[in-house]
Amino acid sequence: MLRQGLLMARGLCQLMSNKLSDSLHRNIMKHLNGNTRSGYAWTSLQNIRAVTMSPWPFTPSQPRDYSLPNASWSSEMQRLYEHYNNMCEMETEGGKKIKGAWRRLPSYNRSLKYATGGQCLSKLLQGKARIFTRNIEEQGAGFEYVVFINKQEKTCVCVFQAGHLLEGPPGHVHGGAIATIIDSVTGTHATYLSGPVMTANLTINYRSPIPLGSVVLVHSSLDKTEGRKTFLSCQVTNTDGSKMHTEATGLFVSIGVGHLLGL
Numbered sequence: 433m434l435r436q437g438l439l440m441a442r443g444l445c446q447l448m449s450n451k452l453s454d455s456l457h458r459n460i461m462k463h464l465n466g467n468t469r470s471g472y473a474w475t476s477l478q479n480i481r482a483v484t485m486s487p488w489p490f491t492p493s494q495p496r497d498y499s500l501p502n503a504s505w506s507s508e509m510q511r512l513y514e515h516y517n518n519m520c521e522m523e524t525e526g527g528k529k530i531k532g533a534w535r536r537l538p539s540y541n542r543s544l545k546y547a548t549g550g551q552c553l554s555k556l557l558q559g560k561a562r563i564f565t566r567n568i569e570e571q572g573a574g575f576e577y578v579v580f581i582n583k584q585e586k587t588c589v590c591v592f593q594a595g596h597l598l599e600g601p602p603g604h605v606h607g608g609a610i611a612t613i614i615d616s617v618t619g620t621h622a623t624y625l626s627g628p629v630m631t632a633n634l635t636i637n638y639r640s641p642i643p644l645g646s647v648v649l650v651h652s653s654l655d656k657t658e659g660r661k662t663f664l665s666c667q668v669t670n671t672d673g674s675k676m677h678t679e680a681t682g683l684f685v686s687i688g689v690g691h692l693l694g695l
């Protein structure tokens with residue numbers, strides 16, 4: 433009981449710790465308190481940061497980051513990973529490494545593990561729950577993908593290799609699996625842009641089938657934001673962009689944290 437309480441407290445503190453980005457922090461506090469910089473929300477943010485400065489005596493095990501290369505990745509998947517990954521860090525003429533325009537997003541098999549400290553909470557809440565796209569243990573059998581975000585351009589790209597368990601029409605990817613990767617990529621993108629959101633609408637046009645085992649690019653871009661609504665467009669193409677497989681638009685509505693808890 434005591435251990436669970438400690439885990440919970442630690443999880444809550446770390447969930448909002450200074451390891452989260454400022455924008456994500458502000459978005460979480462906005463949804464908890466209704467405003468951002470002024471008043472209680474900002475003060476609470478500072479206090480939470482102060483709390484998390486104290487060292488914690490236990491070291492949690494590191495969760496597996498599913499967006500890193502594994503043996504099932506084809507040479508094309510590996511090539512595209514390296515292409516975008518190289519743009520995450522640039523080397524200056526003096527040999528100094530600086531941040532590039534792109535950023536790779538790590539990916540875990542539990543929602544809460546996306547946030548620092550969330551893994552402690554995730555042991556207590558819905559312990560058996562797993563992210564739909566990350567619940568097949570056999571490498572390469574299901575969704576192999578990595579997402580990169582370009583903060584300046586407000587765009588996002590996912591390199592996706594569809595495994596044999598995603599079959600729909602013989603030898604090709606199931607339309608539901610394509611919808612899943614589109615929802616995951618655009619949902620992740622919308623969350624990055626607007627904080628916690630849920631998919632309200634996803635409209636998909638399937639233009640040409642995706643062969644099983646092939647690698648495709650899933651591009652997501654911001655169309656507009658209107659109040660709580662974030663509108664995104666998405667295209668799934670082959671890797672040189674010459675063939676359109678799928679086009680989609682998505683509407684994501686910002687939610688308060690309580691929405692998921694039914695409050």
Ligand SMILES: CCCCCCCC(=O)SCCNC(=O)CCNC(=O)[C@H](O)C(C)(C)COP(=O)(O)OP(=O)(O)OC[C@H]1O[C@@H](n2cnc3c(N)ncnc32)[C@H](O)[C@@H]1OP(=O)(O)O
Binds near residue numbers: 563615620630659
């Ligand atoms: C792990 C990586 C990320 C994975 C991402 C995966 C994302 C998901 O799959 S989420 C799961 C699927 N989605 C759901 O289950 C959502 C279910 N729906 C809901 O919970 C609610 O309807 C929700 C949150 C979308 C909106 O409800 P609520 O917060 O009450 O907003 P509400 O007041 O109805 O609408 C807000 C605005 O959005 C508009 N809107 C809401 N739904 C829709 C819709 N389907 N179509 C068009 N507009 C809509 C409303 O008209 C309103 O517009 P305006 O502000 O201009 O009047």
